Amino acid sequence: MTMTTEPTTSRAAGRAVDAGRLFAAGVHADLDAHRRAYGDLPVRNPDAMLAELEASGLTGRGGAAFPVHRKLAAARQAAGGRRGRAPILIANGTEGEPLSSKDAVLLRNAPHLVIDGLLSAARTIAARNVLIVAEGDSLRAVERAIAERPDARGIEVVEGAEGFVSGEASALVNLIGNDDPRPVDHTARLTTAGLRGRPTVVQNVETLAHLALVARRGATWFRSVGDPVDPGTRLVTVSGDVPREGVFEVRTDATIREVLAALRPDFGAIAAALVGGYHGAWVPERSFDLPLTALDLAPFDATPGAGIIRVLGADHCALSATARIVRYLAEQSTGQCGPCVFGLPTMADRFSAIASGHAPIENAADLTRLAGLVVGRGSCHHPDGTARLVRSALAVFAEDVRSHARGRCVRRSR
Ligand code: SF4
Structure with a gap:
């Protein structure tokens, strides 16, 4: 960015x-x-x-x-x-x-x-x-x-x-x-x-x-502002398909929609946001009224992380966007642990196959199983974060996954 x-x-x-x-x-x-x-x-x-x-x-x-x-x-x-x-x-x-x-x-x-x-x-x-x-x-x-x-x-x-x-x-x-x-x-x-x-x-x-x-x-x-459980303010980096990108200081109980409103985007042209960064999870636009707290975002397995909201426009392919991130994360491994050396490249290959429409629907279930195998088995949380992103994309964009398995993308890919 x-x-x-x-x-x-x-x-x-x-x-x-x-x-x-x-x-x-x-x-x-x-x-x-x-x-x-x-x-x-x-x-x-x-x-x-x-x-x-x-x-x-x-x-x-x-x-x-x-x-x-x-x-x-x-x-x-x-x-x-x-x-x-x-x-x-x-x-x-x-x-x-x-x-x-x-x-x-x-x-x-x-x-x-x-x-x-x-x-x-x-x-x-x-x-x-x-x-x-x-x-x-x-x-x-x-x-x-x-x-x-x-x-x-x-x-x-x-x-x-x-x-x-x-x-x-x-x-x-x-x-x-x-x-x-x-x-x-x-x-x-x-x-x-x-x-x-x-x-x-x-x-x-x-x-x-x-x-x-x-x-x-x-x-x-x-404690005079923000969420009672996680009070105060936090810095949030907003990027992606918004009129302009920026770093905001927001109250910890601000909703995703309230944070983005400062940039006056067309919410009707937004599909979802990646919340928490590359190790984060996708939240669909219809759920943007959730506050940016771990408790409120738990249904999506998302947390504010380091305060990141990456907006994805409705005319961009969410699976292609996720595939690029998973590939990047696989390449960022330091090559010390089995889950990173063997698991992440395989996950990146399988996600790319799904995104490009060259994989049967069974590949999604196989990828979910594979993501479960790498969790908690690295020296750091890199495999866990990568698995979270993969599972989140497969769940939030399940309809897209089915369309890709039939060889067509419901959105226009960049
Ligand atoms: S789990 Fe962490 S330390 Fe181990 S290879 Fe992956 S990035 Fe490196």
């Missing part, structure tokens, strides 16, 4: 679009603009900060939606106050997912909010090493921001690696520790034994920006 460099702000969409939190300092905010908008970062007692985070309900915005306070508390407990076990904190600003640009937009426009969150989280767990991993212009924006403030001089900046799975937490740790950007199968959790065997916390940069706001304004303020 075309890289969006600034957040898309639009009041026209009503309550769904709320760009007032993460980008209150404006675009490309320097330290002065940041301080004018947010004031100084308060120094909070670690126990009080953990309690505030727990009360806020803040979850990770990198895809897994893990409660932030639990990850921090686990690392602090594993360290046990011993100097040799002092935790390592890593801010993850890499975006291997081709449909996401929200972390790049955040780092380029609000790097000081991310740094605030990193410093606050580091203080909370008494981290001895603090790093930010980013790429390209985002990395340079972070370096400029660090140079502006003495309190950030101890932060180490690391250049991320290319590749879909290189942003996975264990891959980041492997990159930093061994210059190898492949995920590692961890028998122990990273929060117990990560980089250099020390308790390690990897947090997405957007998560840290929200954490900085909780540190300043508290849990009650944070």
